[in-house]
Amino acid sequence: MRTRGKLASTGLHTILVGASVIAVFPVAWVALTALKTERDTWSRPGELGTLGLDNFGQVLGDTQFATWFANSLLVAAGTTVLGVLIAATAGYAASRMRFPGQRPLMWTFLVTQMFPAAVLIVPLYNVMARLGLLDSYAGLILAQCTIAVPYCAWMLKGYFDTIPVSIDEAGRIDGLSPFGTFWRLIVPLARPGISVTVFYSFITAWGEVAFAGVFLQSEGHYTLPVGMATFVSDFKAEWGLLTAGSVLVMLPAAVVFFGVQRHLVAGLTAGGVKN
Amino acid sequence: MTTVTAATHAGVAPPPAPPRRALRTRLARHWYAWAMVAPVVLVITVLVLLPLARGIHLSLTDATELNSGRTIGVNEIPATYSFVGLDNYVEVLSGADGAFYPRLLWTVQWTVVCVTLHYGLGLGLALLLNRALRLRTLYRMLLILPWAVPPFVAAFGWRLILNEQGGVLNTLLGMAGVSAVDWLGEPLAAKVSVIMVNVWLGVPFMMVALLGGLQTVPRELYEAAEMDGASPWQRFRAVTLPGLRPVSGTVLLLGTIWTFNQFPVIALLTGGGPGGATNILVTEAYERAFQGIRDYAGAATYGAIIASMLVVFASFYRRWLQRHTGEVLG
Numbered sequence: 001m002r003t004r005g006k007l008a009s010t011g012l013h014t015i016l017v018g019a020s021v022i023a024v025f026p027v028a029w030v031a032l033t034a035l036k037t038e039r040d041t042w043s044r045p046g047e048l049g050t051l052g053l054d055n056f057g058q059v060l061g062d063t064q065f066a067t068w069f070a071n072s073l074l075v076a077a078g079t080t081v082l083g084v085l086i087a088a089t090a091g092y093a094a095s096r097m098r099f100p101g102q103r104p105l106m107w108t109f110l111v112t113q114m115f116p117a118a119v120l121i122v123p124l125y126n127v128m129a130r131l132g133l134l135d136s137y138a139g140l141i142l143a144q145c146t147i148a149v150p151y152c153a154w155m156l157k158g159y160f161d162t163i164p165v166s167i168d169e170a171g172r173i174d175g176l177s178p179f180g181t182f183w184r185l186i187v188p189l190a191r192p193g194i195s196v197t198v199f200y201s202f203i204t205a206w207g208e209v210a211f212a213g214v215f216l217q218s219e220g221h222y223t224l225p226v227g228m229a230t231f232v233s234d235f236k237a238e239w240g241l242l243t244a245g246s247v248l249v250m251l252p253a254a255v256v257f258f259g260v261q262r263h264l265v266a267g268l269t270a271g272g273v274k275n
Numbered sequence: 276m277t278t279v280t281a282a283t284h285a286g287v288a289p290p291p292a293p294p295r296r297a298l299r300t301r302l303a304r305h306w307y308a309w310a311m312v313a314p315v316v317l318v319i320t321v322l323v324l325l326p327l328a329r330g331i332h333l334s335l336t337d338a339t340e341l342n343s344g345r346t347i348g349v350n351e352i353p354a355t356y357s358f359v360g361l362d363n364y365v366e367v368l369s370g371a372d373g374a375f376y377p378r379l380l381w382t383v384q385w386t387v388v389c390v391t392l393h394y395g396l397g398l399g400l401a402l403l404l405n406r407a408l409r410l411r412t413l414y415r416m417l418l419i420l421p422w423a424v425p426p427f428v429a430a431f432g433w434r435l436i437l438n439e440q441g442g443v444l445n446t447l448l449g450m451a452g453v454s455a456v457d458w459l460g461e462p463l464a465a466k467v468s469v470i471m472v473n474v475w476l477g478v479p480f481m482m483v484a485l486l487g488g489l490q491t492v493p494r495e496l497y498e499a500a501e502m503d504g505a506s507p508w509q510r511f512r513a514v515t516l517p518g519l520r521p522v523s524g525t526v527l528l529l530g531t532i533w534t535f536n537q538f539p540v541i542a543l544l545t546g547g548g549p550g551g552a553t554n555i556l557v558t559e560a561y562e563r564a565f566q567g568i569r570d571y572a573g574a575a576t577y578g579a580i581i582a583s584m585l586v587v588f589a590s591f592y593r594r595w596l597q598r599h600t601g602e603v604l605g
Binding site for chain 2: 009012013015017020022024026027029030033039043044045046059080086089090092094095097098099100101102107108110111112113114115116117118120121122123124125126127142143145146149150153160178179182189206207209210213215224225228229232239242243250253254257258259261262265
């Protein structure tokens with residue numbers, strides 16, 4: 001490789017620094033605004049005012065933020081557990097066995113994975129209303145499973161495909177049933193894949209806006225996106241609370257994210273193309 | 276799906292049983308697989324297929340909030356909506372509702388512009404990061420940050436930045452001598468804003484995926500191309516792009532689906548406004564169903580149209596996938 005000229009090197013770093021600034025600035029700005037304690041300093045970007053943690057105290061103490069946080073965790077965890085549990089066996093069967101109905105099944109996974117909430121939201125809303133599941137966590141979890149289940153099944157099938165079939169064969173020779181092979185041999189081996197699936201369906205459910213926005217009706221049941229949207233509306237602009245809440249959401253998300261992101265890309269692209 | 280195709284072609288599937296004993300043999304042979312997929316089939320049937328059928332039924336009626344059955348206290352009000360055949364589809368597809376074609380056009384523009392920028396910028400950054408470079412890990416971490424931000428949080432943050440009065444973007448522009456722009460209140464500016472935010476959110480995924488793809492392109496190919504006197508541009512065209520094809524296909528597909536369905540950014544940033552200018556089909560359907568007098572039939576019609584567009588798209592994808600896998604295997 002030839003060495004780069006000084007000019008080229010400077011250009012390279014300039015572009016990367018510029019791009020990094022654009023990537024980081026909005027996040028940094030939200031964090032900075034969260035630290036501004038005086039009301040309405042947010043509307044004067046040039047001023048710093050006094051900095052402090054007042055907004056965080058307020059959002060945790062005086063609003064239902066903590067409840068929404070817990071609600072979001074509950075709904076996301078429920079959706080993930082249900083989705084992954086149900087989808088794992090199907091993903092395995094689709095990966096290892098040939099059976100009639102397999103193609104239509106994979107086809108359904110592929111298509112329903114693409115369905116936006118808008119396609120199902122009206123009929124699901126009517127069904128939930130009839131079953132009395134509106135404004136309940138169970139109803140929201142079921143609704144979010146329409147996104148999670150096909151997605152998890154598709155992604156897990158992709159993972160199981162990467163595990164050599166010879167392992168299954170060894171298990172079968174040792175007298176394990178197909179389910180035993182799956183449960184005792186493949187699941188432990190697929191743990192990295194399963195954890196990425198878990199992570200991804202968790203954050204999808206956790207930030208889901210469309211279903212949560214109409215299915216949840218009382219403030220105490222709101223999830224984070226729905227609840228935090230009430231901080232800034234046509235009638236009020238509590239940007240201090242909103243930004244402090246955003247920071248509290250971003251921090252744990254970012255920590256976990258940076259831990260798994262390398263696997264995440266592999267996981268997301270694995271289901272699509274195999275060679 | 277690809278392995279399914281591969282395996283069937285490889286002749287793994289057993290020859291079909293004679294018709295008389297077909298069902299019993301099939302049951303005996305396949306009951307295990309069927310049992311393992313049963314929970315998923317049940318869930319998808321109950322939560323996806325039945326609601327979908329119900330949605331298609333609704334789209335053939337004139338159901339709204341006012342004539343749907345509901346229970347108020349102890350009184351049960353029966354549904355009074357009636358079957359109207361394909362009227363809703365005729366109204367939407369003929370353009371009589373005045374919204375469908377503008378929304379469709381904007382949805383296509385939105386998807387194409389966003390995905391192009393995602394891919395172009397992502398590829399550019401990936402190429403830069405793929406070189407021997409000081410501070411590479413730091414750049415990578417910083418550039419990946421937007422992906423770590425949940426979209427709803429990003430939408431809130433950008434609303435703060437884009438605020439007409441006191442938004443930091445207008446302040447910065449003001450310092451550069453540009454007059455304030457009503458980023459979320461003017462149709463064109465609002466369109467630019469939602470695209471900007473979605474691009475900000477989506478580039479890191481492309482960048483990381485393509486960076487991974489770049490690292491799988493064998494170095495020898497570059498060396499050979501260089502020996503043959505290929506210019507950097509020729510090397511990019513002849514080695515890099517073909518080497519990236521499998522990754523590119525997948526990320527472009529994912530990017531297209533995600534952008535087409537991108538609900539949080541538009542709903543939380545502009546709410547589809549001003550005057551519906553930034554509503555893509557997905558948010559338009561949502562708005563019809565849950566704002567003003569709830570137009571369930573209209574929203575269901577939009578939903579059915581969106582779903583059929585996705586089915587068409589998916590079948591093209593499947594065909595592409597099969598051809599593509601064929602190439603890889605052949």
